[in-house]
Amino acid sequence: MTEPRPVRLPDSPLPITPQAQPEADPAPVAAGLAVERVDTSFLETLIGYNARRAALTIIATFIPRMAQFGLRPVEFSVLTLIGHNPGITARQLCATLDLQPPNLVGMIKGLEKRSLLEKRDHPSDRRAQGLHLTPAGESQLEQAQATALALEVDATPRLTPLERVTLLRLLRKIYQPDH
Template identity: 85%
Template structure:
């Protein structure tokens, strides 16, 4: 007599956990093909795998500028927002202030940015790119745009725009 199990109905977009009591894999058999279907149905897994792919292209290409991903982000925000404060950078990039302080000192030491008195807050300093910082950022941003296309060859330009829009909906609820 065969045991009847209830049928599970679920959306194909949602992962389905193995049913308790499911037959375990036979002992002693090698896995021929790894089943990643559950993980591939998770946004976090896919986002992380995508990030790792992009970063594997990003790191070697940004090495010529001596920039890590977070430094690139900081310089980009300063370049597009001259006078931005460290507090604003921390809030925008979700950075801890002690981590940013050392990074800013390092970028200052490399003559890529400078601090200037803030026009309306005597306690704050605005951050500005130097000429050298602007030149490096311009090259680095062009490199970043090119490497993203190279890292995602199976996406059309419209699919890239759609993917970015969808990802932003996850981390920016106001969009």
């Protein structure tokens, strides 16, 4: 088995060495035969690749656990923001979650139809409406958030509590400029 070559990232004084992969026999590849072990060592040096793989792992646990509430990840995020920010507007939701307004409109209608949220006149902008959870929405959100906390721990069993806190802090540094 050969050791992977270190990769030096731009603006980084330290090289990153990909995880060692078992050495592949070059003869089958050259002859056009099947690859037995896929070498992902370079991809594993990329934050985007690792973040996406981690997200897919969490989502694979999230979807079946949230099925009892009929919530997809983005609907859970929308309800959570409304629950923690009563009166938030659709525009604020779109900006916070990086959603396109047409996508949010249908989602809000669906959540309204399920009696999870309601629109109310905005106190200072006659053109806007504030979004509020109904009592049923508050109850469902409370249960869904407890499920979300548990499933994240279940989906990341190799992380210690301190590692989870560190990972969250580091990820936020990527997408929140003020952290």
